Amino acid sequence: MLLNYKQTGTGPDLILMHGLFGSLENLNVIAKALSEHFTVYNVDLRNHGQSFHSSDMNYLHMGNDIKALIDHLNIDKAHVVGHSMGGKVAMQFASMFEECVNKLVVLDIAPVVYPPRHDEIIAGLNKVSEQANVLNRAHADTILSDHIEMPGVRQFLLKSLAKTTTGELAWRFNLPGIADNYAHIVANIDNNQPCLCDTLFIKGNNSDYILPEHREAIVTAFPKSSAKVIHGAGHWLHAEKPAAVNKSILDFLQ
Structure with a gap:
């Protein structure tokens, strides 16, 4: 089954993924800005929005969902952007299908196990x-x-x-x-070797989702990564500081 998505804009292909309990609508503020430069595919992840429901939900499944979608769309290579859980899906997809990723942007999440917080x-x-x-x-x-x-x-x-x-x-x-499947959602991504695609981690300054102690895990999994901190923003950084987040993404991708 294919994920539900909304296509906007023209230019290089870009896949955009929301966080837990969200939908593609939550990232419209990013999709609108990026669609001025890219063909944006803003997706509903499985069990969210108007995408299919499934009793199986982990990052391997969700990474394969993205692969099935880009195959359906005849996309060979795309930029991939994800927030929170969607950031982990983006990291999982890049780790599994590095040859399909141009650049990777991860919004306020790290490749680590998180304690339950929901x-x-x-x-x-x-x-x-x-x-x-x-x-x-x-x-x-x-x-x-x-x-x-x-x-x-x-x-x-x-x-x-x-x-x-x-x-x-x-x-x-x-x-x-x-x-x-909540234990799978707070779990780490499943990656056996470093992903060498160019990667940007964007952190909200007031968020505790990316911490100094996560640096080693980030660098190990994504050696070609850099970081950007958005001041005055928490975990929902794209809603709190949309202009700063969009500029950070565009500067990195362009």
Whole structure:
């Protein structure tokens, strides 16, 4: 099965991938800027957005999903950009199919194992799913607030709450599939040898997803990598500082 995607722009090919619980819509601010210079394929990863649902979800599967998509699109080589979980998918794809990657950009994630940090989010999302007759997003927000304190995080998640064909509100992402595979999502990528493609890691200065102790893992996995720090931004750096993030990506790719 092929991933859902949105194609915009003209020029060299570029694959763009969102993070956990997101969709291609979350990266529209990047896609719009990059589409002035590239043919951008903004994708919904498996179990997200309008892409297929699956009980299997790990980075090997997701890297192969991207390969299937570029084969379908007759793309021999592309720039690859990913945020958070999408950054790990991008790293996995580059590690498996280095010959298909021009340059790699990873937004605020490292090739390491992370401790669980989404337990309360999953609990809140499940609570919404279990609630009969959720009236609207405001109602769902009230339910989520018992588990998720930050309004910005709740608003991000609520973008994936949509009406089904029967008129009920439900999550677009496959919540059971994600929850069952959460250990695979926080795991490291599966790479047996260094990837030698030119790589840029972009970190939000206020984020704890890339830390000094991750440097060795980054350099070992991606020896030809450099780093850029976006000041005044956290993990959702593209939403907080879009101009700075887009300029960093464009400067590197061009």
